[in-house]
Amino acid sequence: MQFIETRGNDGLRPKEVSFSEAILNPAASYGGLYVPKSLPALDLQEYREDDYKSMALKVLKKFNIDIDEELLKEAVDLYDRFDDPSNPVPLVKVDEKLHIAELYHGPTRAFKDMALQPFGHILSALAHQRGENYLILAATSGDTGPATLETFKNKPNIKVACLYPAGGTSDVQRLQMVTEEGKNLKVIGIEGDFDDAQSALKNLLGSAKFKEILAQKGIRLSAANSVNFGRIIFQILYHIHAYLELLRRGVIQMGQKIDLIVPSGNFGNALGGYYAKKMGVPIDKILIASNDNNVLTQLIREGRYDLRGKKLIKTSSPAMDILKSSNVERVLFDKFGPSRTRELMESLNDRGYYELTKEELAQIQEDFDADYTTDQEVKEVIKEYAQKGYLMDPHTATTIKLNRGERQKVAYSTAEWTKFAPTVLEALTGERNVRDLEALEKVAKLMNLSIPEPISQLFSKPIIHDTVVPKDRIEEEIVAFL
Ligand SMILES: *Cc1c(COP(=O)(O)O)cnc(C)c1O
Secondary structure, eight states, X not given: OOEEETTOOOSSSOSSBOHHHHHHSOOOGGGOOEEESSOOOOOGGGGTTOOHHHHHHHHHHHTOOSSOHHHHHHHHGGGGGSSSTTOSSOEEEEETTEEEEEOOOSTTSBTHHHHHHHHHHHHHHHHHHHTOEEEEEEEOSSSHHHHHHHHHTTOTTEEEEEEEETTSSOHHHHHHHHTOOOTXXXXXXXXXXXXXXXXXXXXXXXXXXXXXXXXXXXXXXXXXXXXXXXXXXXXXXXXXXXXXXXXXTTSSOTTOOEEEEEEOSSSHHHHHHHHHHHTTOOEEEEEEEEOSXXXXXXXXXXXXXXXXXXXXXXXXXXXXOOSSOTTHHHHHHHHHHHHHHHHHHHHHHHHSEEEOOHHHHHHHHHHEEEEEOXXXXXXXXXXXXXXXTOOOOHHHHTTGGGOOSSSOEEEEEXXXXXXXXXXXXXXXXXXXXXXXXXXXXXXXXHHTOOOOHHHHGGGGSOOOOOOEEOGGGHHHHHHHHX
């Protein structure tokens, strides 16, 4: 399986690259992304009785990528680190027509582990095989940071520098980062918000001086964000699993269509659902759930991606506080081809918007619908479902509004409530501004739950990374670390 570029080829790099090339060097021509040249077609009967790992390995093999079977197996075996190794993604029935697929049972309690655990193992193994050293730069609003550190800690040939906004994450998210051990990890709090962290990272990537220092030390740069196809490939698998699980439970018959509801930010999760549909999973619509940052709702409903005059709004679902949703580009490419994709993306960069034609919008709406949920509605949903006995985090709560119509639906739960305990407590009792530890204890007591160990132990672990610097000192800190 070869990979091609969403914005076409600039003549300076190969027209097609292998999977390992695409994940080690994810930047494609004209600022585009790598996509598979074609997708394998699946016969779901083949996987009907498989557990998650067996299904995963068989589907990955169908992609025919340049990764040894042994390495793929090791990567998939990392799902053994999830709460229930035999079923890393449990489905819970919460309504007559709605199951929630819980993607957060990995080490850092958010769905980023689903892809970053196996991806990190493969990236490090490839770097090691090639005798190359990589620096992974990550800027995080709270979930990507912990999952990136966790997957790469003590891995050969990889160093990670992770930037987070000091004061801009929950206590749990911050502690997950600053208590992480591993000689190859550097965690830096910056005085600023997530946008500052992200633009600091972009400046570094563009800095000639920084590149020269890396080159002298024989270090290459790579990225672990969800534009890396090495993450997307693992995000196709759980959509297949969800369908098979509904089949096995007799909720649906083979071939019966379901809808997926996906709390979306950078669109990696939703893209995985779209690819699963194209590979033959009977999915009717992928329903995109957003918060007040509702650019995706506008795109899918009206055909306009419009950032003009829009400012990022801080919500109770911070992992979805995104205006430029990177993976939409892969859908544009799939539907409209490279030259139109390049035109649309350049319009977005240069003019802050693009507009689809009526026919193009109709094509998008064949696969997608969308809606968004305000913070107030999020709290109401959390409370309503808690009273029915199901506790969910604010990101998951944005899916419920899209639970309408006749079809059976799978909504994805992308984080455990424990990562956002203050918001959950406020939803349940109205108490505001309670710090994480106290909120965790109060919610656990109210709901008669226990706080999972990876979360409770954070509060007594030693702080390893205490660096907090202004934006202009980041480069210095990273260079000193290298
Ligand atoms: C990253 C994240 C999302 C958004 O997922 P995308 O694949 O970027 O759309 C949603 N919820 C949580 C909790 C996340 O960590």
